[in-house]
Amino acid sequence: MSRTARPVMYAALVLCALLTMLPFAWGVSGSLRSLDEIRSDPGALLPHHLTFGNFTRLFETQGFGRFVVNSVVVALIVVTGNIVAASAAGYALAKLDFAGRRLAFGAVMAAMMVPFTAVFVTQFVITVDLGLADTLAGIALPGAALPLSVFIMRQYALSVPDELLEAARIDGAGEFRIFFRIFLPLAGPAVATITIMSFLNSWNNFIWPLVVAQSMSTYTLPVGLAATSQAAAHVTDYGLLLAGAIVVMLPVLVLFLFLQRYFVQGVAGTGLR
Secondary structure (H helix, E strand, O other): OOOOHHHHHHHHHHHHHHHHHHHHHHHHHHHOOOHHHHHHOOOOOOOOOOOOHHHHHHHHOOOHHHHHHHHHHHHHHHHHHHHHHHHHHHHHHHHOOOOOHHHHHHHHHHHHHOOHHHHHHHHHHHHHHOOOOOOHHHHHHHHOOOHHHHHHHHHHHHOOOHHHHHHHHHOOOOHHHHHHHHHHHHOHHHHHHHHHHHHHHHHOOOHHHHHHOOOHHHOOHHHHHHHHOEOHHHOEOHHHHHHHHHHHHHHHHHHHHHHHHHHHHHHHHHOOO
């Protein structure tokens, strides 16, 4: 790359980064302003009168602690389910020779292409028939084995040398021992990728918990914030809502900061772009 093109590329990247950060900066600014100030000057990036009242009211909101606990429980179920199910399925689809393997992988690919809205009603009917409506299990289980997670793990498993697994088989190791002692330790980047993606999918999910959760005792954070941000006369309290959005974003940012190196390796290793 020429010396002239390099500064232009860097300037373009900085501009894109600033544009990407603009909504986040506005959200942080709005969470530190009063509702009257947001209404009088909604486009301001800097608060005229800094206040943490929105965060104080948020943590004092009835049921907020329950919403946090529900979101954490649902996220743990979803992440654990995806890691266990996707690791086993991905390993089997990539490294085991069994009848119907191609058909099974085709079903995974087909499931990735079907939009959520196409199976929404059927999924809800099944959840009700199983007696899981208005339960945390009913919110979490449909997302506990995502086709994308299986695809990521299968693609990563293809990069593991077959010779390594064959050497373990010659030494007398069974498939379960090979899976747990050899494959899983090597699949750290793929596991990190699945963890971030499934956690993000669960933590930010709004439509499905809104339909399944029929009482405040099972509301997750996004649903609970939407329900409690309505002030008198059905006027949205934007300051409270933005403060809640910042709180919801923090766990995702922290998780990504801890796993970003493995996440990048996992994306590169699975061929996702």
